[in-house]
Amino acid sequence: MMRFAADENFDGDMLKGIKRRLPDLDIVRVQDTEMYQADDPALLAWLDAENRILITHDVNTMPGFLYERIRAGSSSPGIIIVKRSTPIGQAVDDLELMIGASEPEHFANQVRYIPLP
Numbered sequence: 001m002m003r004f005a006a007d008e009n010f011d012g013d014m015l016k017g018i019k020r021r022l023p024d025l026d027i028v029r030v031q032d033t034e035m036y037q038a039d040d041p042a043l044l045a046w047l048d049a050e051n052r053i054l055i056t057h058d059v060n061t062m063p064g065f066l067y068e069r070i071r072a073g074s075s076s077p078g079i080i081i082v083k084r085s086t087p088i089g090q091a092v093d094d095l096e097l098m099i100g101a102s103e104p105e106h107f108a109n110q111v112r113y114i115p116l117p
Contacts, residue, residue: 002104003077005030005047007056008037014082015055017092022099028052040065044076053077053107055095057084063111070109078107082114090115 004027006015019025030036035046040061047054048069056062059081066076080098082091094114 001026002099002102002107003027003050003052004099005033005050005052005054007043007054007058007062009057010055010082011057011084011088011091013088014091014095017088018095018099021092021096025099027055041069044069045074048074048076051077051104053104054079055082056080057082059083066109066111076109077104078110078112080107080112080114086115 004025006027006029008030015029019027030043035043038046043054044065054062056079062079062081066079069076080095082095086094091114094116097116098112098114
């Protein structure tokens with residue numbers, strides 16, 4: 001079963017939309033956990049320990065920290081980056097498709113992007 005975490009910066013309307021479409025989705029908001037306001041490397045370590053795929057808008061720093069972590073020999077359940085310019089409906093559609101058509105190993109140590117091509 002795939003587990004997810006929505007980053008602190010993730011759009012609340014997008015999160016509500018995906019939860020409406022996939023009511024059984026195991027997803028937590030980072031701000032509702034002990035990782036609230038943690039730096040990216042600490043958050044990535046927590047996500048690995050919790051086996052949660054991160055959904056974020058952070059295209060600037062998160063991919064670099066993820067790949068740095070992998071180069072250092074650690075692993076990650078993966079990251080989905082939703083570009084901020086993506087309309088809410090399209091983001092929810094693409095998230096639903098990506099999650100529904102994937103297995104956890106499709107995300108492991110990867111950065112996936114929405115909108116889908």
